[in-house]
Amino acid sequence: MPWSKIKPELNEPNFQRESEENSRRLSYAEAIREALDQALDMDSNVFVMGQGVDDPTGMFGATLNLHKKYGGERVFDTPLAENSLTGIAIGAAIGGMRPVYFHNRPDFLYLAMDQLVNHASKWSYMFGGAVHVPLVVWACIGRGWGSAAQHSQALQGIFMHIPGLKLVMPSTCYDAKGLMLSAIADENPVIIIEHRFNFRHKGFVPLAPYRVPLGKGIIRRPGRDITIVAVSFMVTEAFQAAEELVRDGIEAEVIDLRTLRPLDEEIILTSLAKTGRVVVADTGWKTGGATAEISALIAEKGFVSLKAPVLRVASPDVPTPAGYTLEEAFYKGWKEIVTSAHELLKGKG
């Protein structure tokens, strides 16, 4: 698929990290691959499974050639049986292993919902803590080139609903590595949802292993006038929106949540207390999704700080269309964030 025609390869927004020691520019896929390489090296219980993890493309490069270094017992292709293979990964985790199960697209996680939701998320609670499931499930949202309704779904809203699952959505190369290492080290089931467009990015990544804590968001850009809360690829869009807004004299604060579960409530509410205005941006559907939950949180716990309604930038409540004219209408991004910001600041003076 000619992804290069949809989104050229480029450096990620200048968020951070150039000064870190031993930091060098890696592609997003290389950052994930380095995390896996180091995790496999550090702990013999870690293993990587999934359809195509040992194929010539290596899961967009994220698992490329790891099987050659660690052998086919620890990095292996799987049958296309998402539900059972998820249960098998759960069983292996209960038996003392630390599986990392790769899926091409989140759409296929629907086939594994029984094991993810009925089993992985409940095993610790249901048995009073007698057992636990250190499992990582990874999938990458598709977008563009007619990926259509069944190859581009952003399912974070559905997983965010489930108690007992942790939900990670990285936005930078640095985080892709650090959050992966945290997810693998975590004793609980963690779902990592990536975004295809992030894979076009390069960014600064330190060589040594490091962990980005789950449940801690980060301010990507400080600002006083308005808060933009975003995850995953929407952070890049939010950053671009903030740069556009500067031209109109608006200083937007961009918050990257990094994980939706646990959710860093404090970083949202603290920023809101400063700006009084919020746009919540997500790649998923609007109704009952991540933006709905975050907006509800703001209404419940941050109402007194609000100077204007909360506005949301999210996908319209229809399946993703294939055709490019409709696709363009479907996807929301920096333009809609800018429009929302202007709307919230209308009449402010």
Added chain:
Amino acid sequence: MRANLPREVLIGLYYDMLRIHRVQLRIEALYHMDEMKTPIHLCIGQEAIAVGVCAHLQKDDYISSSHRSHGHYLAKGGDLKALIAELYCRETGCSKGRGGSMHLVDTSAGHMGSSSIVGGGIPIGTGLSLAIWMKKQNRVSVVFFSDGAADEGVLYESINFAILKKLPVIYIYENNQFSVCSPVTTRRVGEVIFHSTPHEYMYTRIVDGNSILEVYAVAQEAINRARRGQGPSFIECKTYRIRGHSGAGSDAKLGYRSDEEIAIWEARCPVVTFRSKLLQEKMITEEKLTNMEKEIDQEIDEAFRFAQKSPLPGREQLLQYLFYEES
């Protein structure tokens, strides 16, 4: 049978079956008090399968099970007091009152948790065997499931993977002939397809699940194969669910099966028939059998007293255990 197995093994098998049987009967007898506020799924009539298989397992071998799991739990060495306390939803229960009757666990006995999603434990038990295989441990994983679970796609998917990786897993298919009230004959024609798997891929057998000696012998072969690295086995144990799907007592009044049919299988009860056999072959005396019953009843009395006296989880503990906690 005398020729094959030492007397103490035979008596041990009987004791374990009788213990499971009498625990079931006590639960059933007290269920109407409404103090065990959790659905129960009794395995009366299926005791030989759990006992005949688990007799060959070491403490650190794994088992996975379903909602009908009291027998598997006890046969594997799960703690009786913790089982009864779980039925009373107490903090001292095996799942600290969070699981109830359908979600038993005793990791110290290799019981890693039972799922009440029909078939849900099949891939998890397969995954336990993957962990064994990857860690190169001398263990096996046994997966107990019934005919409802045999309808599920996860069984095919799991078996395919177990064969692919030659995993040390034994699938014990307890065909008790009903999923709730649906007879197996309305859900399938003939035997399950797995019996046609070539034995070099997976060892398969059909046995009389009500014969403790038959189950014992075939389970031994399957478990030995797994320990020798010869891959998975699939053992179908034909049996019959004497009680209703859930709750206490007979459900014959529902009319989906006849009193006569139930009576035929009650007469084939693995515990009763094996008792007669032991007496007939003078392996044990009536007096010793009576003492055995008394001993078991005492243990059951104690377990119920323990459960009834145990504390209930407090409301403030509602959110505990959602995630792993350092102990």
